[in-house]
Amino acid sequence: MKKTLYSLVFAFILGTAPYAIAQKSTTNTAQFVTQVEGIKEYKLNNGLQVLFIPDASQSNVVVNITYHVGSKHEGYGEKGMAHLLEHMLFKSTKNLGDIKKMLSDKGGNANGTTWYDRTNYYEIFPYSEENLRWSIEMEADRMINATILQEDLDKEFSVVRNEFEIGENNPMGVLMERVINAGYVWHNYGNSTIGSREDIERVKAPQLRKFYEKYYQPDNAVLVVAGKFDEKKALEYVNKYFGAIAKPARALDEIQTKEPAQDGEKFVEVKRAGDSQAVGIMYHTAPFADKDYAALSVLEEILTSDPSGYLYKSLVDTHKVSSIWSFSPQLRDAGFMFIGAEVSKEKNIKQIRDEVRTELDKIASNNYTEADVKRAQSSIAKQLENLKNNTIGQAVNLTEIIGSGDYRLNFIYRDNVEKVTLADVKRVAEKYFRENNRTVGIFIPTKDEIRVLPNEVSSKEIKNLVTNYKGREVEKEAKAFEASIANLKANYAEGKLNNGLKYGIINKEIKGEKVIISLNLPISNEKDLAGKQEIGSMAAQLLLAGTKSMTKEQIKDKLDELKSSVYFGFSGQNLTVNINTYKKSLAETMKIVKQMITEPTFPEAELEKLKIENVTYLEGNMNDPQSVAFTEIQRLTNNYPKSSLFYTSTFQEMIDDIKKVKRTDLVNFYQNYFGANNGAASVIGMNEKEKIQQLIDDTFGKWNSKSKYEKAYPTYHATVKNDKIINIADKENAAAVGGLNLKMNQNHSDYPALVIANEILGSGGFLAARIPMRLREKEGISYGAGSYLDVPSDPKNESASWGYYAFLNPTKRDAVENAVKDEIIKAAKSGFTAEELKSNISSWKTSRETALGNDGTLLALSTNYLLNNISFDEFTALEKKIDKLTLSQVNEAMKKYIDLEKIISVYTGTFKK
Structure with a gap:
């Protein structure tokens, strides 16, 4: 399924003390409560709940704090206040000062998000005692000491409004918002979290402070610390900083609003600019804590999964819609299931809507089978297992579970999914999937309606549900792995198969004994691949569509059962293969992969579905400002003939090429071009070299390309100043993108200085570089702005580029243009400062250290070494060069x-109205 998402009551303390001190320091010492499957729970006397998830195999630590406040808690005139407050808490505090600057100086990753029931903030850093201490101190400080100044708010509301406008450009997003809004009568789940534009623009700092002081308190928050960290030190810092905050005297009232049963099918029609058409449907369903949620999740998989889903088969396989997906958020109160279908613009949308409704009417009476239930349970189990074994992701994802009532509900949900029976599926299908319980967008009087009233779950019931829950035994912990180049080299082995395929093995354990294999397989040459990009791309995608021994549905079912995922993609000259599995499933997964690459069938029906899906996607981009801007800048900066691998097609050219593709084209491309003999495979999560070599050899050792491989290189094209304005009708948001070409690769003596110049100008830190600081922080005219630098590592390639981007209200085009160009002029004329150089080098190095804690980075380093002979030492060599940079060198590179x-x-x- 494609998941679409749309993004302190506290007596104010006077005096100089950083925090309100509790009666006795011992009363606010974190006390151990329980441990559930590797999650250790503590509680402070002031009400703060603390969760520790240690994972020695990680090199990073994440600190994530979730507040039980979201758009659900907003009243009249407050729509969007929770989200606006989230933005404001990145401004400053009374004690620590500028939060964004500190985050920028430290590097790492940080963000905040707002949803219906909760708001969260998190930071991910390479583990050090100082990073852990600072993160906990900072979160405690901004819990009660945020400044929330009117001057900051005056700038930030324009940024939030710009974020709102970006969402207004998404046809499916707008449809989804309107359908959900129409589906709810009283409950605030019917309101968009980003809020009302009018409320956002009119809110004042005192109003926002009242909201902040009501909800941002320890008894309304859950702190999660996960990854690599010293638990004793973490407790010490929690006690020191959060323990010093007094328990508030007030009690928060639980929201009592209950959505009544819907009493008739509703209809919504949205008429907005765009090219692709869509149908959206919402059904009222259950809270996450309700057992019905698990049964509904299984039914959701049965209905929409590609390729076995009942709705998928009846609507996508028959070409009535180009794709179908669903979304069931994990919510505290009775929630909803949203089903979306994208429709080609050649179709009659009202006729398709009625045909979709006809298929929906069958849900309650479909003859579901035990095999359907087992298949869906396997798919969900795979998703849950993968998330559980990604500790950093698990810690952030717990935000949703905490917002729905309690962190343990995630395990209870998993248990409930495993217990779902065929009778449960049929029961929820009959209960919830009624015509009078859905919104497709008019009131229709009917008689003898059986109205749906979703179950409600009280806080007391949740407490009783989770109090004595212990979960399953904690799995074996993965070994610690230091995130450094020296350690990577010490734990790396390589080899080469007889057919030429190189492989590298990274001896790093992954939680849950997960194994990841990444293959990059260069093929053919520029002459033979001329005009075949869409054919190659579709041939790669359809390797998953069936083999001589297995159908597409059987392949997916088996991979789900094995908790494995396989991806094929093709672009330029490179076929990529990504395999995610587990040690116990590796051998069987590789057998399936071998079938895919040696006996694909390229079914005609699957090709037609893929063509419709891709065309519909491209049609949706044809009038999207951001998509058009980034595509057009590529076309203007790279002057290649259409036959070249490096030519950038227009959306219409891509559509035309896709419509021409025939099955015989795919078969010929597969037979003549695909193969592994010039490629590289990188493995992480398993270090048995002989076994890995045997598996890779058995799978790819005889899969050779017939076409002679010659690597194609782009050529440098000098760019000349040019401004192009493209008017797109009826768009709330606009985009500005700029670029120039450079003759350079990473061996160039100026490369290190240019890296830091770009960091300071537009790319570095947490929104602290000059371009985002000017456009977003100072002037509030852009939600997203920055710059990028693309310099090849291959010593034979000298085609590099630099560019900038900004997303804006169309009325601010001149202001954005002037601001960006002014910052470039000032940087070239006056140069950067010594402080900017120091802070950006520090944050740049930290971000690279953070990246080394990511398995994807390690796999990329291995692939670059195997294919391009780029030594791991180049990673640290660049850091050494950057450490030696002088301010004059960086300023000179800028100019x-x-x-x-x-x-x-x-x-x-x-731009013209």
């Missing part, structure tokens, strides 16, 4: 390479 007279700019949006 030398970022030249306004060479920048091409594209502006897309509704």
Whole structure:
């Protein structure tokens, strides 16, 4: 399924003390409560709940705090206040000062999100005692000491409004919001979390402070610390910083609003600019804590999964819609299931809507089978297992579970999914999937309706449900792995198969004994691949569509059962294969992969579905400002003939090429071009070299490309200043994108200085570089702005580029253009400061250290070494060069390479009304 998402009551303390001190320091010492499957729970006397999830195999630590406050808690005139407050808490505090600057200086990853029931903030850093201490101190400080200044709010509401406008450009997003809004009569789940534009613009700092002081308190929060960290030190810091905050005297009232049973099918029609059509349907369902939620999840998989889903088969296989997906958020109160279907613009949308409704009417009476239930349970189990074994992701994802009532509900949900029976599926299908319980968008009087009233779950019931829950035995912990190049080299082995395929093995354990194999398989040459990009891409995608021995449905079912995932993709000259599995499933998974690459059938029906899906997706991008801007800048900066691998097609050209593809084209491409003999495979999570070599050899050792491989290189094209405005009708948001070409690779002596110049100008830190600071923080005219630098590592490639981007209200086009160009001029004329150089080098290095804690980074380093002979030592060598940089070298690189007279700019949006 494609998941679409749309993104302190506290007596104010006077005096100089950083925090309100509790009666006795011992009363606010974290006390151990329980341990559930590796999650250790503590509680402070002031009400703060603390969860520790240690994982020695990680090199990073995440601190994530969740507040039980979201858009559900907003009253009249407050729509969007929870989300706006989330933005404001990245401004400053009375004790620590500028939060964004500190986050920027430290590097790492940080973010905040708001949803119906909760708001969260998290930071991910390479583990050190100082990073752990600072994160906990900072979260405690901004819990009660945020400044929330009117001058900051005046700038930030424009940024939030711009974020709102970006969402207004998404046809499916707008449809989904309108359908959900129409589906609810009283409950605040019917209101968009991003809020009302009018409320966002009119809210004042005192109003926001009242909201902040009501909900941002320890008894309304859950702190999660996960990854690699010293538990004793973490408790010490929690006690020191959070323990010093007094328990508030007030008690928060539980929201009592209950959505009444819907009493008739509703209809919504949205008419907005766009190219692709869509149908959206919402059914009222159950809270996450209700057992029905698990049964509904199983039914959701049975209905919409590709390729076995009942709705998928009746609507996608028959070409009535190009794709179908569903979304069931984990909510505290009775929630909903949203089903979305994208429809080709050639179709009659009202006829398709009625045909979709006809299929929905069958849900309650479909003859579901035991095999359907088992298949769905396997798919959900795989998703849950993968998340559980990604500790950093698990810690952040717990935000949703905590918001729904309690962190243990996640395990109870898993247990409930495993217990779902065929009778349960039929029961929830009959209970919830009634015509009078759905919104497709008019009131229709009917008689003898059986109205649906979803179950409610009280806080007391949740407490009783989770109090004595112990969960399953804690699995064996993965070994610690230091995130450093030296350690990577010490734990790396390589080899080569007889057919030429190289492989590298990273001896690093992953939680749950997970194994990841990443293959990059270069093929053919520029001449033979001319005009075949869409054919190659579709051939790669359809390797999963069936073999001589297994159908597409059987392949997916088996992979779900094995908790494995396989991906094929093709672009340029590279076929990529990604395999995610577990040690116990590796051998069987590789047998399936071997079938896919040696006996694919490329079913005609699957090709037609894929063509419709891809065309519909491209149609949706044809008038999207951001998509158009980034595509057009590529076309203007890279002047290649259409036959070249490096040519950038227009959306219409891609659509035309896709419609021409025939099954015989795919078969010929597969037979003549695909193969592994020039490629590289990188493995992480398993270090048995002989076994791995045997598996890779058995799978890919005889899969060779017939076409001679010659690596194609792009050529450098000098760019000349040019501004292009593309008007797109009826768009709330606009985009500005600029770029210039550089003749450089990473061996160039100026590369290190240019890296840091770009960091300071537009790419570094947490929104602290000059371009985002000017456009977002100072002037509030762009939600997203920055710059990027793309320099190849291959010593034979000298085609590099630099660019900037900004997303804006169309009325701010001139202001954005002037601000970006002014920052470039000032940087070239006056240079950067010594403080900027120091802080950006520090945050850049920290971000790279953070990246080394990511398995994807380690696999990429291995692949680059195997294919391009780029030594791991180059990673640290670049850091050493950057450590030696002088301010004059960085300023000189800025003046030398970022030249306004060479920048091409594209502006897309509704600039003329």
